[in-house]
Amino acid sequence: MRSVLVSVLSLTVLATPGRGDLWPSENLIANPGFEAGDAKRATTWYVVGPGGGKGACAFENGAGRAGTRALKLGTTTGDFGIRTGKRRLPPGSKRASFEVQVKLIDSGPVYVCINWYSRDAKLLTSRSEAVSETCEWTRLAVTDDVPSAAKWIECIIWARDHSGVAFVDDACARALTDKPPPLDVLCNQVGYDPSRPAEILVQSTVPASGGGTYRAVDAQGQEVCKGQLSSAGAIPVWDRHYFIGVIDGLKPGSGYRVEAKVGGLSGASYPFSIARDVLKRRTVGPAAEFYYYQRCGCEVPGWHKACHMDDARMPDGSHRDVTGAWHDAGDYNKYNSCGFAALSVYALAYAYERAGKIMDEHARSKGVPSALNEAAWGADWLLKMQDEETGRLWANVYRGRVMTALYWAPPEYETDNKPGTDDDRPLLGHPKAHNYRNQRASAALALLGRLTKKQKYVQAAERFYHAITEKEREGEMAFSLLACLELEKVLGSAKYGSLARAHAQRLLERQIPSGRYKGGFARAPGGKTPHIGCTHLGSEVAALSLYALAHGDDLGIREALMGYLRFSQRLADNPFKISKLVQGGKPVFFLSVPWGTHHVAQNTMYLMQAWALTCAWKLTKDDAFLALATRQIDWVLGRNPFGLCMMEGQGSFNPPRYHHRYLSIPGHRRGAVPGAVCNGIARRQPGPDKPIFDMRTNTIPQFETNEPWLPHNATYLLAVSSR
Ligand SMILES: [Ca+2]
């Protein structure tokens, strides 16, 4: 933090009178503190040894001035060091500076250097500075005018014939531009409830002491209120500073905007509404509508003809009818191994029970089936996937990663739609071999059986529950509890009531009693770090809250939830109040995975957390739960570093293009399915803990960020219908 401030201040001084106002850009170096990478390599930095120079560099833990790691430059022969590679200069760059912090131990000079390159990548000029005597961290900087033909800047740290050890940390390169940087005014682009303040977040690359000001204007541009923005701190690794405006008392209406001024910069938000139950009224219908367009095994007018009518081929070569369900993501596969279809059935039915009237009105207005009908569409497929012998689920209808990656065309052409021919998709994952989310299917079918009064669902739900062992049930205890709660309700059976109680007790044993993550829930009793997963964050809390709402709180669940709230607030201690995730024992914004490992962004986790906190609010009536839940939903709907509303068709700025095979359907070039919630914001892999989202429109964007998956819409429905 301190180094950022120092560098900005020093650059501001460089803005010489007579040149007009110049503004510092964001730090142009992607991994400025060498924190991302391993001991041999820091991501986005490259070794350089011009003229055959050789040397040793390492990135050791514990050596950092800030964070944990620093560059350790050992003995060199000739010129040797590391470089950033060429970084594009922001428009209007007039001057630039590159600085690092250096500490020398018995060694000769260390240099910092700026190289300028033209549009065709020819080296224009170079400028460097050196330091040769420092045993404490010392700032070493080089500044230069940007040559008029320069389009790229490269920053280099190097030493010449040096025999000791030099440590380097906290690199910062900023251009001074004649264009003011944007001031992002971030809001939930759908809207806010009039009974609670609208929290607007302002994001700037330039720090400003003393906050700023805002004014809210209505749809006609008339000022309706104004006030002060207060500092909400910085996220140093993102090189961003935040200011918050808490706006109370806006009257119901639409088209509100907030204009903000901070440190000489100004910006305005996208429009938003103020309306009672605005999120539920505006978005639960679209979140369910999404599923209709994702349907597999039937025609969806305007989207595709009947497809995959030949699902699927059994391992022994015979045919089994498992047509139906939904295309499970931007590809055409159908997965039970992750429980997405079962979670979706549960969520559609759950939301329908709480917001059926709103959902039906929306479905009628769009000419799509009722959400209850949509839940039944998925439930009928779960019945087809239930193995007769074991009562358990088959895993997936899945062509394999390679075949899936190769197929980019409308779904009806992927197979000949004739059962029993060579191109039938395979049914994978024998039910005996794995515990395929049978508890989710059990909860989903029991709930739907109660709402539709259809015995076939209830019978299948009971069989799913009993088809797995007690030990297997431990794997997803939250949904075992939810399954028992639903079976108890639909069958009126005390047996399932006592099973639910036993599951609730087992879940409570998983709460972490002490230490840094006190109050979180571990994967098993005695665990010290919270349980997270690609489609899991906080389902224990949702299940426990729903149990106590149904049974009363004789197990001390309220107290457990208060502990969870404090844990969640500590993990959300950032300007967005977004839940950080614990990985490798440390909280991070965005999960890091080894190069080449499958990975998707985290909207399901935020939304499942929102569901958990909203259920806990229903039980405890403590508004702090709802406030934190709302921040997670705000993130999805626009209050995020890109000001991106991640539900298609809602808000003003949606993903420019989706990673979805539907983009190959004529007329659907964006691959944009109404109501789709995409994977979300991730980090570059491998890379520093900084946000990325793929804004490209001329190619298929990255699946990690831009692909819609069923569980995002499922958890959205759970979270928002619970309000
Ligand atoms: Ca560092």
Ligand SMILES: [Ca+2]
């Ligand atoms: Ca076929």
